[in-house]
Amino acid sequence: MATMLETNNLTFYYPAEEGREATAAVKDVTLQIEKGSFVVVLGHNGSGKSTLAKHMNAVVLPSSGKVYVEGMDTCDEQLLLEIRRRVGMVFQNPDNQIVANVVEEDVAFAPENLGVDTDEIRRRVDAALEAVGMSEFARHAPHLLSGGQKQRIAIAGVIAMEPDCIVLDEATAMLDPAGRREVLSAVKRLNRERGITVVLITHHMNEAEDADRLLVMDHGQVAMDGTPRQVFARIAELKALGLTSPHTVELLSALNESGELLPLDAITVEECADAICRAFGGTVKE
Numbered sequence: 423m424a425t426m427l428e429t430n431n432l433t434f435y436y437p438a439e440e441g442r443e444a445t446a447a448v449k450d451v452t453l454q455i456e457k458g459s460f461v462v463v464l465g466h467n468g469s470g471k472s473t474l475a476k477h478m479n480a481v482v483l484p485s486s487g488k489v490y491v492e493g494m495d496t497c498d499e500q501l502l503l504e505i506r507r508r509v510g511m512v513f514q515n516p517d518n519q520i521v522a523n524v525v526e527e528d529v530a531f532a533p534e535n536l537g538v539d540t541d542e543i544r545r546r547v548d549a550a551l552e553a554v555g556m557s558e559f560a561r562h563a564p565h566l567l568s569g570g571q572k573q574r575i576a577i578a579g580v581i582a583m584e585p586d587c588i589v590l591d592e593a594t595a596m597l598d599p600a601g602r603r604e605v606l607s608a609v610k611r612l613n614r615e616r617g618i619t620v621v622l623i624t625h626h627m628n629e630a631e632d633a634d635r636l637l638v639m640d641h642g643q644v645a646m647d648g649t650p651r652q653v654f655a656r657i658a659e660l661k662a663l664g665l666t667s668p669h670t671v672e673l674l675s676a677l678n679e680s681g682e683l684l685p686l687d688a689i690t691v692e693e694c695a696d697a698i699c700r701a702f703g704g705t706v707k708e
């Protein structure tokens with residue numbers, strides 16, 4: 423499998439503030455992210471998630487160590503534009519990411535800046551809006567849209583660059599549950615249908631359920647790395663890092679404490695219900 427992103431002994435220090443010693447926000451992280459994979463990053467506030475994310479499209483450069491985007495060294499200035507085109511970022515606040523007064527103009531903004539010609543921009547904007555299910559809003563005013571719709575427009579703006587990878591830094595954090603579902607399903611489709619690599623940073627455990635891989639950050643380091651099933655089964659370690667497992671796994675674990683022997687890798691509601699029914703001798707209705 424080809425590698426989309428690679429960090430080699432990546433360490434990053436923000437400049438020391440007066441009276442405070444600089445501490446590493448990212449500490450000696452060596453990591454490879456496969457092309458086409460869906461990776462979720464969890465971790466408490468200040469664990470280094472955003473700093474790591476910013477290295478992924480050369481917004482921030484390593485203090486020491488290396489970051490490669492499809493083999494391109496992010497420290498090579500000549501590669502900067504190419505790296506930024508290949509890895510798109512979506513941030514937390516939808517209102518800070520909208521630059522135009524009409525949706526389709528907003529989506530066209532980045533490719534216009536890249537010097538893409540007009541016909542090609544039209545094609546890309548239409549395709550990008552279609553990809554996030556927002557075609558019917560092309561002529562709308564972005565500020566009248568819901569948070570979830572605005573984030574999908576921000577994602578369309580990134581898609582119009584035809585990137586190979588999208589990094590979403592808590593892009594669902596300010597959304598209501600419906601908005602979160604909209605954005606997540608748009609992102610999952612881009613990953614599944616177009617093979618776009620996704621790195622999704624989130625606080626919502628359930629957003630990690632279908633990920634290929636889950637990374638848990640702590641104090642600037644990767645504390646856990648595995649499939650969601652492997653990681654969420656490590657309930658006690660997650661708790662120690664200030665995180666919880668999904669309610670399903672917590673429930674199974676609580677039942678185990680009272681003497682049951684339930685599997686902790688039943689993370690979806692269906693799997694969890696199934697496991698409980700089996701244990702208690704019932705059957706699950708199809």
Ligand SMILES: Nc1ncnc2c1ncn2[C@@H]1O[C@H](COP(=O)(O)OP(=O)(O)O)[C@@H](O)[C@H]1O
Pocket residue numbers: 436437446447465466467468469470471472473474
């Ligand atoms: N601009 C900054 N200047 C100084 N320190 C920062 C800055 N941004 C983040 N930090 C520090 O770096 C560490 C990691 O932060 P961050 O990458 O934002 O973590 P997360 O995204 O997981 O909340 C924290 O200790 C934070 O206080």
Ligand SMILES: [Mg+2]
Pocket residue numbers: 471472473591592
């Ligand atoms: Mg952050």
